[in-house]
Amino acid sequence: MLLCAIAAFALMFAEDRFSRMEDLRAQLSTVVAPIQWAVSVPSDVLTWTSLALSEQRELVEENRLLREQLLMLSHRVQRMASLTAENVRLRELLHAARRDDVPYITAELLSLDSDPFTYQMVVDRGRRDGVYVGQPVMDASGLVGQVIAVSAYSSRILMLADASHALPVQVNRNGLRFIVQGTGHYEALDVLHVPDTADIRAGDLLTTSGLAGRFPIGYPVARVVEVEHDPGQPFARVTARPVAQLERSRHFLLLFPPPPPASSDELSLWDGSFSVDEPPQLKGEP
Known part of the structure; x- marks a missing residue:
């Protein structure tokens, strides 16, 4: 060890003092390269064996499927609070209309709008996937916003936080209906035109009213x-x-809600008799 230490110090001194040592060092590195490669072979073999045994591709695919499954289950659980409150109000009623699950597709975030005064993002689903302007968008926790522009392979989404976005909601506890508007901040929304005597308090959950x-x-x-x-x-x-x-959030659900039913005023004007080849006639029309 003493001889090796002396030789090492001598080489360092020679490299510092003599310029020819650069070439000598490069040549010695070439000679030593096979030894370095041979030393690294066991480590490379162990790494390759570990990846082969763990079946990395299968694990990545399984992880992706589990992530989509978690998003789907969260989508179903979200409505439990609203359905529980509704069941209390409808317990005495019979033949209540059954709610069907809303179809959806999953989407992933591509980019966020760089404009600090707008809250928009782009996802990897577009016209070829059936996405349309006005389509509701959700994440695993709740409503995110709606689609405002669609291209063939991507869509632009306006988020709830944007100051230009508003939607009707209802208090899950008692059914009071209001309008919620964005404030330009991620953590705050304004509930508009709430009477001073309205039964609303901190902690109330606001859900979509569907109106x-x-x-x-x-x-x-x-x-x-x-x-x-x-x-x-x-x-x-x-x-x-x-x-x-x-x-x-980076993964989202794009919902496909059914079209709203015809209003009662329109239904009351139908005479009830029309054929497949003829459009329904309204009362009072020739």
């Missing part, structure tokens, strides 16, 4: 975090927080 015909009923939107009452104003100031993970 606009665009979002299906019963999906979680936000949770009330603050209610401010001003004795001099007719409306209370209510702030809610989205339940969806707008800043962190």
Whole structure:
């Protein structure tokens, strides 16, 4: 060891003092390269064997399937709170209409809009997948927003947090209906035109009411975090927080809700008799 240490110091001194040592060092590196390769072979063999035994491709595919399954199960669980409250109100009723599951497809985040004054994102589903403008978008926790532009292979989504986005909601606890609008911040939504005497309080879950015909009923939107009452104003100031993970979600569900049924006014005008070849006639029309 002493001789090796002396030789090492001598080589370092010679390399520092003499320029020819650069070439000598390069030649010695070439000579030593096979030895370095031989030393690294056992490590490479162990790494390759480990990957082969773990079947990496199968694990990656299984992970992807499990992620989609988790998203699907979260989608089904989201409506439980709304359905529980509704069952309490409908317990005495018979022949209540049954709710069918809403069809959907999964999508993954491609990019976020760089404009700090808009809250939009792009996902990897487009016209070829049946995506359309106005389609509701959700993540594993709740409503994210809606599609505003569609291309062949991607779609642009306007998120709830955008100040230009608004939708009708209802309080899951008692069924009161309001409008929720974005504030330009991920963590806050405004509940508009809430009467000062309305029965709404912090902790209430706001779900889609289905009144606009665009979002299906019963999906979680936000949770009330603050209610401010001003004795001099007719409306209370209510702030809610989205339940969806707008800043962190990368996988989403694009829902395909059924078309809204015809209104009762239109139904009352039908005379009830028409053939397949002829459109239905409204009362009072020739």
